[in-house]
Amino acid sequence: MDPTIEVRALRKRYRSTVAVDGLSFTVRAGEVTGFVGPNGAGKSTTMRLILGLDTPDGGQALVNGRSYRSLRTPLTQVGAVLDASALHPGRRARDHLLWMAYSNGISKRRVSDVLEQVGLASAARRRAGSFSLGMQQRLGIAAALLGDPPVLMFDEPVNGLDPDGIVWIRNLMRSLAAEGRAVLVSSHLMGELEDTADHLIAIGRGRLIADTSVAELLATASKDRIEVTTAQRTDATTVLANAGATVTVAGPSTVVVEGLAGDQMSQLLSEARVPFSEMRRHRASLEEAYMDLTRGAIEFAAPPEDPR
Numbered sequence: 325m326d327p328t329i330e331v332r333a334l335r336k337r338y339r340s341t342v343a344v345d346g347l348s349f350t351v352r353a354g355e356v357t358g359f360v361g362p363n364g365a366g367k368s369t370t371m372r373l374i375l376g377l378d379t380p381d382g383g384q385a386l387v388n389g390r391s392y393r394s395l396r397t398p399l400t401q402v403g404a405v406l407d408a409s410a411l412h413p414g415r416r417a418r419d420h421l422l423w424m425a426y427s428n429g430i431s432k433r434r435v436s437d438v439l440e441q442v443g444l445a446s447a448a449r450r451r452a453g454s455f456s457l458g459m460q461q462r463l464g465i466a467a468a469l470l471g472d473p474p475v476l477m478f479d480e481p482v483n484g485l486d487p488d489g490i491v492w493i494r495n496l497m498r499s500l501a502a503e504g505r506a507v508l509v510s511s512h513l514m515g516e517l518e519d520t521a522d523h524l525i526a527i528g529r530g531r532l533i534a535d536t537s538v539a540e541l542l543a544t545a546s547k548d549r550i551e552v553t554t555a556q557r558t559d560a561t562t563v564l565a566n567a568g569a570t571v572t573v574a575g576p577s578t579v580v581v582e583g584l585a586g587d588q589m590s591q592l593l594s595e596a597r598v599p600f601s602e603m604r605r606h607r608a609s610l611e612e613a614y615m616d617l618t619r620g621a622i623e624f625a626a627p628p629e630d631p632r
């Protein structure tokens with residue numbers, strides 16, 4: 325069976341807050357799946373429910389077809405980094421991993437392997453309490469990889485990483501997926517997932533908003549947008565907006581136009597004697613595609629009402 329995470333009609337309520345509200349999705353093998361939504365959308369809660377760290381009020385979450393709590397050797401089935409700073413500060417990095425390996429029946433050799441893999445080999449004897457946030461993230465990732473699991477979950481993994489670290493983690497996630505693993509990574513920033521995710525699960529207020537391939541999402545968002553290069557940006561904006569288009573400034577001499585066909589735009593600009601040098605299909609960013617996706621979901625970003 326291919327490695328997967330399956331979430332089915334999952335529900336979790338904390339007093340008056342419904343954190344996860346009937347959520348269903350599948351994370352497939354061989355892909356990086358981005359798990360996105362604004363702060364408080366329910367991403368971390370969903371991940372905790374998948375890992376059996378919390379009990380759902382309804383529905384179920386399965387890892388490789390079984391609930392986490394019924395897995396006999398969980399670290400060899402799923403590795404996760406939810407809160408990288410949750411470390412024993414006095415324990416040395418290597419000892420932290422050795423203890424985990426020992427208590428999970430994993431060979432000692434894996435400890436050196438994963439320390440090497442995350443770039444912490446030279447810091448193996450340092451105490452975790454002296455680690456920067458970025459090093460803590462790397463140690464958390466080493467722990468997640470220890471059991472060589474086919475399923476991996478990362479909650480906001482770029483937090484605290486410097487630009488080199490961000491590139492490193494992107495490449496790591498891509499290579500883990502290329503090895504056939506199922507990788508779920510949460511973020512509230514779309515830009516972080518632009519070059520990483522193959523698939524996207526978007527949620528808002530605990531509910532599913534979209535379950536889509538990134539390529540499809542970008543193609544749809546790019547389809548009706550045309551980029552126009554003109555030295556007379558303001559005039560072009562006026563002419564095209566008057567004809568009913570939505571015009572967005574994209575650079576000193578570039579506007580992105582939505583709602584008009586290319587030949588209509590050339591005609592309008594020529595008639596108004598507004599010169600332009602180039603007209604081409606706009607390649608939407610993941611951020612733009614995400615805004616399209618969530619437009620209309622009016623309550624999406626609003627905080628839940630306090631009933632008191």
Ligand SMILES: Nc1ncnc2c1ncn2[C@@H]1O[C@H](COP(=O)(O)OP(=O)(O)OP(=O)(O)O)[C@@H](O)[C@H]1O
Pocket residue numbers: 338341342343361362363364365366367368369370511512
């Ligand atoms: N242990 C808890 N007790 C009470 N409320 C909680 C608890 N954990 C989460 N919540 C609430 O559940 C909702 C979902 O929170 P969650 O942390 O899952 O969102 P998130 O999408 O991970 O947000 P972020 O991007 O900020 O990490 C929020 O309203 C949060 O306040």
